[in-house]
Amino acid sequence: MLLFSCFNKWGGCVILFINTLGGFDVSIGEKTLVEESNRSYRLIKLLQYFITFKNKNLLPETIIDNLYQDNDSPDPKNMIRGQIFRLRQVIKKLMPEGAIESDYLNITFKSGYYCLEVGNKVVVDKDEFEKLIFDGDQLMPTDIDAASAAYSSAVNMYKGGYLGDSQYEMWLVPVRNYYRRLFLKVIFNMAELLKEKGKHEDIMILCEKAIGIEPFEESIHIYLIESMLKLGKIKNAMSHFEYITEVLEKENGARLSPALKEIERKIQHNYNEKSNMDVANVKDKLELTVNDGPFLCDAEYFKFLYNLHNRKRNPKDSSDFISLITLNPTKKTPSANRELIKLWSEDMTKVLIKTLRKGDVFSFWNDTQILALLPDVKDNGTNSIEHRIHANLKNLNQNNAYELKIRFVPIESNFSLT
Amino acid sequence: MEYPTKYDFYLKFKAITSSSNKFLDYVLIEVSNNFFGAVSVKPELIIGMKFSNLVFDKDNSLLDFHELQYHMIPNSRRKFEKYVPELGRWYLVNIFGDSGNEMILFYSDITKLKNGKTPNQNEDGNKEELIAKSV
Numbered sequence: 129m130l131l132f133s134c135f136n137k138w139g140g141c142v143i144l145f146i147n148t149l150g151g152f153d154v155s156i157g158e159k160t161l162v163e164e165s166n167r168s169y170r171l172i173k174l175l176q177y178f179i180t181f182k183n184k185n186l187l188p189e190t191i192i193d194n195l196y197q198d199n200d201s202p203d204p205k206n207m208i209r210g211q212i213f214r215l216r217q218v219i220k221k222l223m224p225e226g227a228i229e230s231d232y233l234n235i236t237f238k239s240g241y242y243c244l245e246v247g248n249k250v251v252v253d254k255d256e257f258e259k260l261i262f263d264g265d266q267l268m269p270t271d272i273d274a275a276s277a278a279y280s281s282a283v284n285m286y287k288g289g290y291l292g293d294s295q296y297e298m299w300l301v302p303v304r305n306y307y308r309r310l311f312l313k314v315i316f317n318m319a320e321l322l323k324e325k326g327k328h329e330d331i332m333i334l335c336e337k338a339i340g341i342e343p344f345e346e347s348i349h350i351y352l353i354e355s356m357l358k359l360g361k362i363k364n365a366m367s368h369f370e371y372i373t374e375v376l377e378k379e380n381g382a383r384l385s386p387a388l389k390e391i392e393r394k395i396q397h398n399y400n401e402k403s404n405m406d407v408a409n410v411k412d413k414l415e416l417t418v419n420d421g422p423f424l425c426d427a428e429y430f431k432f433l434y435n436l437h438n439r440k441r442n443p444k445d446s447s448d449f450i451s452l453i454t455l456n457p458t459k460k461t462p463s464a465n466r467e468l469i470k471l472w473s474e475d476m477t478k479v480l481i482k483t484l485r486k487g488d489v490f491s492f493w494n495d496t497q498i499l500a501l502l503p504d505v506k507d508n509g510t511n512s513i514e515h516r517i518h519a520n521l522k523n524l525n526q527n528n529a530y531e532l533k534i535r536f537v538p539i540e541s542n543f544s545l546t
Numbered sequence: 547m548e549y550p551t552k553y554d555f556y557l558k559f560k561a562i563t564s565s566s567n568k569f570l571d572y573v574l575i576e577v578s579n580n581f582f583g584a585v586s587v588k589p590e591l592i593i594g595m596k597f598s599n600l601v602f603d604k605d606n607s608l609l610d611f612h613e614l615q616y617h618m619i620p621n622s623r624r625k626f627e628k629y630v631p632e633l634g635r636w637y638l639v640n641i642f643g644d645s646g647n648e649m650i651l652f653y654s655d656i657t658k659l660k661n662g663k664t665p666n667q668n669e670d671g672n673k674e675e676l677i678a679k680s681v
Contacts, residue, residue: 181616193622301569302615305598313602 142224144232146252149307150287150341152176156222171215176291178215178235178244179252180303185241194299212242254307257285261314272321279318283334286311288341311338312345319351331355344379346372346387353391357398365395386428422484422500424477430491434501438539441503448539449510451500452493453517456531469495472530479520483513502536510536553635553655555584559597561620561647569620572597572649584653585609585633608632609653617641618649627656636660 144156154161154175161172177195178186192204201207212235219233231247246252264278290304315338322331335352342348349372356365369392373384384392425433434450441448455472476498480490490500502513514534521530559572573596577589585608592600597618601611608630617624624641636659640652 190624194619296568298569298619298621299616301571302598302618305571306601306615309598309602 142227142249144222144250146179146250148176148179148252148254148291149257149285150289151292154222156224159222161218161222168214170211171218173297174211174215175218177299178242180300182244182246182252185238185243187241191242194297212237253285254290257282257307258310260285261310264314264317268317272324276318276321279314279321282314283311283318283337286314286341308342312342312347315348316351323355326358328355328358332359344376346376346385350387350391353395357394362395362398366399369395386426389426389428420486421481422486422488422490424481425489425491427491427493427499430489430493430499430501433489437501437503441539446538447504447506449502449505449536450539451502451510451513452535452537453498453500454533454535455496471525472496475521475525475530479517479524483516483520505536549658550655552580553584553633553653553657554578555581555653557581557651559618559649559651561649562596563647572618574600614639614641614651619643620647620649621645 142157144154147153147155152172161175173195174191177191188205188208191208192199196204196207199207216235219235220229223229223232229247230245231249233250234245234247236243236245260278260282264275264282267275267278286307290307291300315334318334319331322328322334331351332355335348335355338345338348339352349368353365353368353372356362356368369388373388376388377383423433437448453476455469473492473495480498480500484490484500484502487504488500488502490498493499502510505513514536517534518532521532555578557574557578558576560575561569562571562573564570574593577593578584581587581589587608592603595603597611597615601615610628610630613628614626618641620643622641622643626639626641628637628639629635630637635655635657638654638656640654641649642652643649
């Protein structure tokens with residue numbers, strides 16, 4: 129590894145190595161802070177805090193706020209002073225004999241601020257990680273291989289969340305988010321680079337490694353399934369898709385996202401392509417269900433159908449409409465009432481299936497709004513549709529009078545849904 | 547002494563928490579009316595974004611959240627002086643987190659107080675200086 133080759137000797141000097149990605153340790157030569165397990169938890173936490181904010185001026189009050197909020201000491205500033213004194217001793221013990229403090233770690237107190245000054249004989253892995261990604265970004269437009277090598281080294285350095293994932297501290301959250309985002313960014317950049325080169329095996333290896341660290345990041349699973357499909361491993365792709373949809377639903381309570389729906393379509397498409405098809409069974413494969421009413425679909429597919437319809441329609445034709453149905457338009461947050469929304473969704477599905485025609489399409493755009501595509505509505509037909517929706521809804525649910533706003537907008541060729 | 551407030555603006559965030567009520571991130575929910583006029587960033591491009599994503603948003607990176615991100619935690623109150631080179635203005639940035647789940651970043655234009663000075667290029671390249679903390 130890049131760092132190991134330089135951390136024992138660097139120009140004849142012993143290097144202090146600080147590991148923060150996936151865990152925490154400070155090591156120099158054979159000595160490590162973890163081995164000296166009698167170190168107090170508080171001191172380690174204080175050192176972690178200083179390393180996170182290295183070379184920055186820190187007010188004692190800020191340190192108290194972030195680290196010792198639950199402490200009921202009558203003089204917290206004095207307590208901090210004592211802790212920092214002990215931390216200096218620990219650092220001193222770790223240094224080689226006769227070492228100059230300013231070359232390694234030096235906690236100073238100037239003008240009311242504490243500051244951990246990090247000298248030139250210290251290597252912090254998070255800095256190396258950031259530098260490699262920065263180098264990769266710079267090299268990307270000119271030298272893809274060198275960029276890829278830099279990214280690859282960065283990926284190897286990231287062993288998990290900042291200071292390990294087991295420890296939860298409020299002040300750690302933004303820092304941890306930042307390095308996590310950096311890691312994901314480098315994974316996506318690498319996957320794109322490998323995709324361009326058609327190295328799908330390598331994408332699989334990369335994604336499997338990344339999933340070990342970030343198991344719930346949907347985009348990594350999508351890259352993995354896509355590369356499986358490219359390699360013709362359709363059964364693997366199907367079983368991984370089933371696995372990940374189940375896991376995400378269990379963990380996040382989330383249904384299929386638009387991106388996962390898209391990948392499901394790709395799997396289905398690949399599966400159909402591989403199986404033999406002749407003219408006799410083409411019809412069976414294309415016609416999935418018999419449906420005499422309007423077509424209900426998700427928002428993503430609605431966009432697709434709308435844009436397709438818009439492309440093929442005659443621009444002069446003014447009889448095609450989009451309808452927007454909104455629940456409780458005057459109230460600000462109907463979304464808070466989950467039961468009302470559930471009931472409304474069920475009732476509206478029944479009503480629209482009964483009211484709209486076979487060629488119409490509708491979709492739940494969000495919790496409280498429905499979009500409908502109504503082609504070929506002639507002779508003031510929108511009034512009649514609105515009247516029928518209200519009447520059918522009233523017949524269905526006499527007890528619950530929903531407040532609805534129904535708007536009709538003629539489709540214009542320059543308007544597309546994105 | 548009264549100072550101009552034309553370029554003062556704020557951003558309001560709401561905390562995202564886990565099912566066990568652990569803080570996870572912030573999401574930007576509101577900006578002041580004059581936001582576009584003050585910084586030329588369209589609010590609709592950033593409202594709804596998570597703070598951790600805003601840090602990486604190169605297209606709208608004018609406010610340099612990278613430096614502020616470590617202080618964006620519930621209950622924290624901090625003040626920073628910050629020079630925004632693209633706007634040629636000094637700001638006093640107030641991070642104000644309440645005990646609930648909201649956080650406000652208030653940018654006060656203090657260019658006039660600074661008499662138009664720009665930061666010294668030799669100051670380790672660090673244009674941000676912690677000046678005080680309000681508790």
